[in-house]
Amino acid sequence: MAFTPMPARLDTERFVLTPEEPSDVPWLAELFAARGAGAVTPDQAWQRMVAAHERTRPHGIGVYVLRPRDGTAPVGYVGLVVGRCTVEEPELAYELLPAAHGRGSATEAARAILDAAFATGRDRIWATLRESNAASLRVLAKLGGFAVRRVTADERGRVLWHVREQDA
Template sequence: MLTTERLLLRPWRVDEAAIQRELWTERDPRVPPHRRIDAAGHPTVADLEDAIRRSRPSSTGLLAIERTATHDVVGYCGLVRTERFPADEPELAYELLRRAWGHGYATEASWAVLGWARASGYERLWATVRDWNTASRRVLAKVGFTETGRTEPDPVHGTTLFFDRPLQSIRR
């Protein structure tokens, strides 16, 4: 668990699967289909409950973002491993419910994850974002990520931009 002035980042609880599904339903239509609800309605709340049950603690994973004042979960933030990056250089990921946008929660949660990552021995983190997602690009800039110049063009869903962040010094 990680704490900030306003947030608690912690493992997801099975009874919060509906919040995860709400995140899926709110995604921009430009997000690739594998990250949206499909024609058959998957993932369902039951699918997401099963995924939460199967998850195991590790040095990577997406933590629920709980607002400490209201005890409601408004999204996630954490580290994920992908084939795009070396195993010892995971990717920062975050997503918030629309009702939580504009309050600085993604930035605050990201700082907590960056601090934890540095303390855990990670030396570099990566992030990817679609070129049209200016809000996420602003969050990455606020927490010290820089654009690498690497891109993956996608005329349908938007070009993926690559960012990185050395963790030698974490300063706000």
């Protein structure tokens, strides 16, 4: 099935959401390092960004940078990825710099992404989260309509597979 591409820009009350660009590499390196797996160089961040674009752009999906309307530095990203899911039923992904946690930014931006994703003709969006990721579980609860469909496990623990249908 063919889907309409996601728009190049989405607007929320506090953010302008646009795709990643080369100038985002420094803060992306900081964000990737904040995951706790060690330092990430700008070159490594660039390579990750390019690889992600190659996997998603041909399908009209991808991640958007949360660019505050007040002109301050970006605070994170949100978007649709293939990840553990498929192009037809992509995965909602979001990640914020630690200083931006707890302000409702991920929820605000994810709501815009979900609306745009369903407008592409998709009927189902997934979100896979580790059972221990309380902050991301709260985001899904605030968005509403997500239900755990299955549970898997890997070497790092249980993964909850949440799904949201368009009519939720």
